[in-house]
Amino acid sequence: MALTVLFGTFVFLLIIGTPIAFCLGVASFATIIVLGLPPVVVFQRLNSGVSVFSLMAIPFFIFAGDLMVRGGIAARLVALAGSVVGHLRGGLGQVNIAASTMFGGISGSAVADASAVGGLMIPQMKARGYGIDYAVNITSVGAIIALLIPPSHNMIIYSISAGGRISIADLFTAGVIPGLLLALSLMITAYLVASRRGYPTEPFAGFGRALQLLFGAIPGLILIGIIFGGVRSGIFTATESSCIAIVYAFLVTLIIYRSMSWSDFVAATTAAVRTTAMVLMIIGCAAAFGWLLAYLRVPAALVAFLQEISSDKLVILLLINVVLLILGTFMDMSPLIIITTPIFLPVVMAYGVDPVHFGVILILNLGIGLCTPPVGAVLFVSCAIGRIPIWTAMRSIWPFYGAAFAVLMLVTYVPAISLWLPNLFH
Amino acid sequence: MTSTDDRPSGADASAPPLARPGGTAFWLRAERLLSGLATLALWISGAGLTLMTIIITWQVFSRYVLNRSPSWTEASSVLLMGWFIFLGAAVGVRERTHLGFDVLLYFLPASAKAVLRTISDIVVLAFGGGMIVYGIQLARLTWGTVMPSLALPGGVGFLPVIFGGALVCLFSLERLAGRFAGLPVDVDIHATGEEM
Amino acid sequence: ETVLRSSDTHPDGYPTVEAVKYMGELIKQRTNGRYSIEVYHSAQLGEEKDTIEQTQSGVIDLDRVSMGPFNGIVPETAVPSLPYMFRSVEHMRHVMDGPVGDQILKAFEAHDLVGLAFYDSGARSFYNTKKDIASIADLKGMKFRVIQSDVFVDMVNALGANATPMAYGEVYSALQTGVIDGAENNWPSFESAKHYEVAKHYTLDQHQIVPEVLVMSKASWDKLSPEDQTIVRQAAKDSVVKMRELWDAQEKKSRDIVEKAGVKVSEIDKQPLIDAMKPVYDKYLSTPELKDLAARIQAAK
Ligand code: NA
Numbered sequence: 017m018a019l020t021v022l023f024g025t026f027v028f029l030l031i032i033g034t035p036i037a038f039c040l041g042v043a044s045f046a047t048i049i050v051l052g053l054p055p056v057v058v059f060q061r062l063n064s065g066v067s068v069f070s071l072m073a074i075p076f077f078i079f080a081g082d083l084m085v086r087g088g089i090a091a092r093l094v095a096l097a098g099s100v101v102g103h104l105r106g107g108l109g110q111v112n113i114a115a116s117t118m119f120g121g122i123s124g125s126a127v128a129d130a131s132a133v134g135g136l137m138i139p140q141m142k143a144r145g146y147g148i149d150y151a152v153n154i155t156s157v158g159a160i161i162a163l164l165i166p167p168s169h170n171m172i173i174y175s176i177s178a179g180g181r182i183s184i185a186d187l188f189t190a191g192v193i194p195g196l197l198l199a200l201s202l203m204i205t206a207y208l209v210a211s212r213r214g215y216p217t218e219p220f221a222g223f224g225r226a227l228q229l230l231f232g233a234i235p236g237l238i239l240i241g242i243i244f245g246g247v248r249s250g251i252f253t254a255t256e257s258s259c260i261a262i263v264y265a266f267l268v269t270l271i272i273y274r275s276m277s278w279s280d281f282v283a284a285t286t287a288a289v290r291t292t293a294m295v296l297m298i299i300g301c302a303a304a305f306g307w308l309l310a311y312l313r314v315p316a317a318l319v320a321f322l323q324e325i326s327s328d329k330l331v332i333l334l335l336i337n338v339v340l341l342i343l344g345t346f347m348d349m350s351p352l353i354i355i356t357t358p359i360f361l362p363v364v365m366a367y368g369v370d371p372v373h374f375g376v377i378l379i380l381n382l383g384i385g386l387c388t389p390p391v392g393a394v395l396f397v398s399c400a401i402g403r404i405p406i407w408t409a410m411r412s413i414w415p416f417y418g419a420a421f422a423v424l425m426l427v428t429y430v431p432a433i434s435l436w437l438p439n440l441f442h
Numbered sequence: 443m444t445s446t447d448d449r450p451s452g453a454d455a456s457a458p459p460l461a462r463p464g465g466t467a468f469w470l471r472a473e474r475l476l477s478g479l480a481t482l483a484l485w486i487s488g489a490g491l492t493l494m495t496i497i498i499t500w501q502v503f504s505r506y507v508l509n510r511s512p513s514w515t516e517a518s519s520v521l522l523m524g525w526f527i528f529l530g531a532a533v534g535v536r537e538r539t540h541l542g543f544d545v546l547l548y549f550l551p552a553s554a555k556a557v558l559r560t561i562s563d564i565v566v567l568a569f570g571g572g573m574i575v576y577g578i579q580l581a582r583l584t585w586g587t588v589m590p591s592l593a594l595p596g597g598v599g600f601l602p603v604i605f606g607g608a609l610v611c612l613f614s615l616e617r618l619a620g621r622f623a624g625l626p627v628d629v630d631i632h633a634t635g636e637e638m
Numbered sequence: 639e640t641v642l643r644s645s646d647t648h649p650d651g652y653p654t655v656e657a658v659k660y661m662g663e664l665i666k667q668r669t670n671g672r673y674s675i676e677v678y679h680s681a682q683l684g685e686e687k688d689t690i691e692q693t694q695s696g697v698i699d700l701d702r703v704s705m706g707p708f709n710g711i712v713p714e715t716a717v718p719s720l721p722y723m724f725r726s727v728e729h730m731r732h733v734m735d736g737p738v739g740d741q742i743l744k745a746f747e748a749h750d751l752v753g754l755a756f757y758d759s760g761a762r763s764f765y766n767t768k769k770d771i772a773s774i775a776d777l778k779g780m781k782f783r784v785i786q787s788d789v790f791v792d793m794v795n796a797l798g799a800n801a802t803p804m805a806y807g808e809v810y811s812a813l814q815t816g817v818i819d820g821a822e823n824n825w826p827s828f829e830s831a832k833h834y835e836v837a838k839h840y841t842l843d844q845h846q847i848v849p850e851v852l853v854m855s856k857a858s859w860d861k862l863s864p865e866d867q868t869i870v871r872q873a874a875k876d877s878v879v880k881m882r883e884l885w886d887a888q889e890k891k892s893r894d895i896v897e898k899a900g901v902k903v904s905e906i907d908k909q910p911l912i913d914a915m916k917p918v919y920d921k922y923l924s925t926p927e928l929k930d931l932a933a934r935i936q937a938a939k
C-alpha cells in the first residue's frame with residue numbers, strides 16, 4: 017500500500033510535469049501520511065540531505081565555471097584546445113572528455129566534474145555550433161570518469177560499507193584502467209555521433225597561432241595546476257579546491273584580463289544560484305524519498321527476489337547490474353552504496369567475485385545512474401547548464417549510455433581490467 | 443499595508459485610478475510585491491554563496507598559512523548553503539526554471555494542460571505548506587539544543603526551510619491565482635527564444 | 639505483532655548492531671512474539687543527529703547513538719564525554735553500570751526520550767603519519783582531524799595541537815596528501831577506515847573512553863504496558879553483556895590487523911595530558927551539578 021502510494025504519486029506527478037524535486041518531495045509527504053508517521057521526517061531529510069559540506073562543490077564549481085566563462089578564461093582555454101584537437105571530428109567533444117578525465121584526477125564527485133567541465137565546455141560547444149544535447153550528453157556521461165579515476169570518495173564509502181574489509185588503496189588503483197577505458201569508449205562514441213551529425217571540422221590554425229593561444233591561456237592552465245597541485249600536495253581538500261577555483265578565476269579576470277564588472281559578478285552569482293539551487297533541492301527531496309525506500313525495505317526485497325532466480329555467477333552479476341541500474345534510476349549514489357553493499361557483497365563473494373572488483377562494478381554502475389532520470393544529479397546539472405529540458409537530452413543520449421554500458425559489461429566480465437593494476441603492487 | 447484606511451496608498455500611484463480591488467491594480471501591486479520578494483530572495487542567495495566562498499577561502503588560508511583551523515567555518519557555510527538552496531529553489535518556482543519531465547504536456551490541448559498544471563501548482567503549494575508547518579515543528583524541537591561549533595540554537599538550521607516554504611507557497615499561489623484570472627502564467631519558457 | 643524500528647549508523651555485523659538484534663530476540667521470546675526489533679544499520683535512516691530527532695518525534699522507536707550528538711541536547715551527557723574522564727574502559731563500564739549511569743539515563747526523559755542502556759566504543763587515541771608521540775611536546779603544532787564537536791576541538795587545542803574538523807570520508811585522502819597530520823579513533827575504526835594504511839603511528843593516550851547510548855522514543859515507550867516496559871528495559875541491560883563480549887573480540891581482531899600491517903603502537907605518560915585539560919573542564923563543567931557528577935565519576939573505583 018505505502019509503496020503504491022510512493023511510486024504512484026511520484027509517477028503521476030512526474031507525468032503531469034511537476035518539477036522533479038516536488039515529485040519526490042510530495043510522493044514522500046503523501047506516503048508518510050499514509051503510513052501514519054509524523055511528517056516532520058520528510059522535511060528533516062530534505063534539510064539534512066542538503067546540509068552536507070561536500071555538496072558545496074556543486075555551486076562552487078558552477079560559480080567558478082561561470083566566472084571563467086564571463087571573464088574569458090574559458091574562451092582562451094577552449095580556443096587553445098580547439099587549435100590543437102579542433103580539427104578532429106567532434107573536437108570539442110573530445111576536449112570535453114579529456115577535461116573530465118583530468119578533472120577526475122582531482123575530484124571524486126561526478127556532479128562536481130559535470131559542474132566544472134560542463135560550465136566550461138557546454139557554452140563553448142554551443143557557441144561553436146555543436147548541438148546542445150550533444151554537449152550535455154558528453155558532459156554527463158563523461159563525468160562518470162571522475163568516480164573511477166582516483167581520488168574517489170565513493171570508493172571510500174564503499175569500503176566502509178563493506179565493513180572495512182577492502183583496501184582503499186587497492187580500490188583507488190583498481191579504478192584507473194576502467195576510468196581510462198570509459199574515456200576511450202566515450203571518445204569513440206563522440207567521434208561517431210559527430211560524424212553522423214556532420215559537425216564541421218575546423219582547419220588547423222598553425223603552430224604560430226597555437227603558441228599565441230597558449231600564451232593567452234596560461235592563467236587558465238595555471239588554475240588546473242593549482243587545483244591539481246593543491247589537492248595532491250595537501251594544501252586543500254577536493255571540496256575546498258572548488259572554492260579556490262572561484263577566488264582564482266575572480267582575481268585573474270579582475271586583475272589580468274580586466275574583464276569583470278560589478279554587474280558581471282552579480283550576473284554570475286545569480287546565475288549560479290538559479291542553476292544549482294534546484295539541483296540541490298532535488299538532492300534534498302531525494303533524501304526524503306530514499307529514506308522511505310530504506311524504511312520500506314525496498315532494496316532488501318529486490319535482493320531476496322534476485323537470490324531466488326539463479327546460481328550462475330555470470331547471471332547473478334548481470335542481474336545485480338540490472339537491479340543496480342534500476343535502483344540507480346530512482347536513488348542517489350551514496351545512499352545506494354551504503355544500503356546495497358552489505359546486501360550484495362556477501363552474495364557475490366559467495367560466487368567467488370573479488371570485493372575490489374565488485375567495488376569498481378558498483379561505482380561504475382551507480383555512476384551511470386547519476387545520468388538517468390528521474391533521479392540523476394549529473395544529468396540535471398548538465399541540462400541546467402545547457403538550459404535544455406531533460407527530455408531533449410534523453411532523446412540523443414542513448415549512444416553514450418551504450419558506450420558506458422559496454423564498459424560496464426567489460427569491467428563486469430573481465431576482472432583483470434580492474435584487478436591487474438592493484439595486483440602489480442602486491 | 444496594515445492601514446485600516448480604505449484610501450489607496452501612495453504605492454498605487456501608477457495604477458489606473460478606477461481600478462477596483464481584485465482588478466488590474468491589485469494584480470499589478472501583487473506582481474510588483476512578489477517580484478520584489480523574488481529579487482530579494484535571489485540577492486540573499488547570491489550573498490550567501492559569496493559568503494560561503496569567503497568563509498571556505500578563510501578556512502584554507504587559516505589552516506595552511508596561519509596553521510590554525512577555525513572550527514566555525516564548515517558549520518557556518520553549511521548553514522548558509524541552506525538559505526542559498528531553499529530561497530533559490532523558491533525563486534525557481536516563480537521563474538519556472540525547475541527541472542521537470544513534461545513529455546505528456548507536449549501532446550495535450552491547452553485546456554488539459556491548464557488542469558494538470560493547476561494540480562502541479564496545488565501539490566507544490568502543499569509541499570511549501572509542509573515546509574512551513576513541519577519546519578516550524580523541527581525548529582521548535584531543536585531550538586533548545588546547541589549547534590556544535592557555532593553556539594547557536596539547533597533550530598536555526600531549519601529557518602531556511604521555513605522561509606523557503608513561505609516563498610514556495612506565495613509563488614505557487616501567484617501562479618494559481620494568475621491562471622484563474624486568465625493571465626499568461628503558463629507561457630512555455632521552453633518554447634521561447636533560441637536558448638533551446 | 640509489533641516491530642520496533644531501531645537505527646544504527648554502524649554497518650551490519652558491528653557489535654552495537656548485533657547487540658540490538660540480540661535484544662530483539664530476547665524481547666521476542668519474553669513477550670511471546672508480540673514485540674520484535676528490526677535494525678536499520680549503516681545510517682540507512684540518517685546520521686545520528688537526524689535519527690535523534692526522528693526518535694524524539696516518534697518516527698522510529700529505538701536509536702543507538704554516540705554521546706557526542708547528545709551533548710547539545712542533554713547537558714549531563716557532556717560529563718562522560720570529557721577527555722580523560724575515565725581512567726580505563728573497566729572504570730567506565732563500572733561507573734555507567736552504577737548510579738551515575740542511571741542518573742544520566744534518567745536525564746533523557748526531559749527530551750522525549752527514554753534512556754535504556756549504555757554500550758561502549760572502547761578508547762579513542764591519536765594516530766598520525768609523521769612520528770611517534772612520546773610526550774605532550776611532540777603534539778605541538780600537529781594537525782589532527784576531529785569530529786565536528788566543540789569538546790574535541792577544545793581538547794586537541796588544549797594539548798597544543800591544531801584541531802581540524804573534517805568529514806569522516808575526507809580523512810583518508812587528507813592523511814595521504816598531508817592536509818592533516820593525524821586523526822584519532824578507537825581500534826576498530828582505525829582499522830576499518832583503513833587509516834592505518836597511511837598513518838603508521840598510534841599513541842595509546844586513551845583520551846576518550848565514551849559510552850554510547852541506546853534510547854527509545856518516549857511516544858513508543860508510552861505505548862508499552864508496564865510489564866512490557868520492564869521486559870524492554872531488562873532486555874536492553876542484558877544486551878550490554880553481549881555487546882561488550884562482541885566489542886572486546888572485535889577490538890582484538892582489529893588490533894591484530896593493524897599491528898600486522900606494521901603500525902608502531904606506543905604508550906605515553908598520560909598525566910601531563912590530563913593536566914592540560916584544566917581549561918576544558920572549567921569550560922564544560924559549568925554548573926555545580928555537572929561538577930558534582932564529574933567528581934563522582936572520578937571518585938569511583
Ligand atoms: Na576522481
Ligand code: NA
Binds near residue numbers: 347392
Ligand atoms: Na538515476
